[in-house]
Amino acid sequence: ERWFSREYKAANPAxxxxxxxxxxxxxxxGYHTTYSLFATQDMYRASDLGSIQVPTLIATGELDSGSTPAMTRQLAARIPGAHSVVLAEQRHMMAVEAPREVNKMLLDFLT
Known part of the structure; x- marks a missing residue:
């Protein structure tokens, strides 16, 4: 439920x-090490975010409980000129469940 909608899971079980x-x-x-870092290093080099000087897109799904819309907006606020996008009704695997919407978001940003 965190990663996919019920409808998507029912329509795409394979x-x-x-x-x-x-x-x-x-x-x-490796999985344990990675998640240990996620749990303890959220602010690692956070003070450097303001020095990013390239176009930056930060995106998440509206229903993503692991990378929330609030987290996305907070991260974008720390990077000069960053754009944040929250895709409506999407969860953590939005690139799998909604590839057209994700591709449109990326193309809009890149153009």
Whole structure:
């Protein structure tokens, strides 16, 4: 439910199962190390964000509980000129569930 809508899971069980298998096959030590960093290093080099001088897009889904819209806006506020986009009704795997919307967002930003 955190990653996909119920409708998407019901309509695409094979794809969801394949993604689940890929994630379940991750190296356990690497996964543990990565999540330990996520849990303890959120502010690592945060003071450097203001020095980013390239166009920056920060995006998430409206219903993403792990990378929330508030987090997206807060991060964008720390990077000069950054754009934040929140895709309506999307969750964490928005690039899989809504590729057209994600591609449009990216193309709009790049142009």
């Amino acid at each position: 794809q969801v199962a394949a993604i689940r298998q890929v994630l379940a096959s991750n190296d356990l030590q």
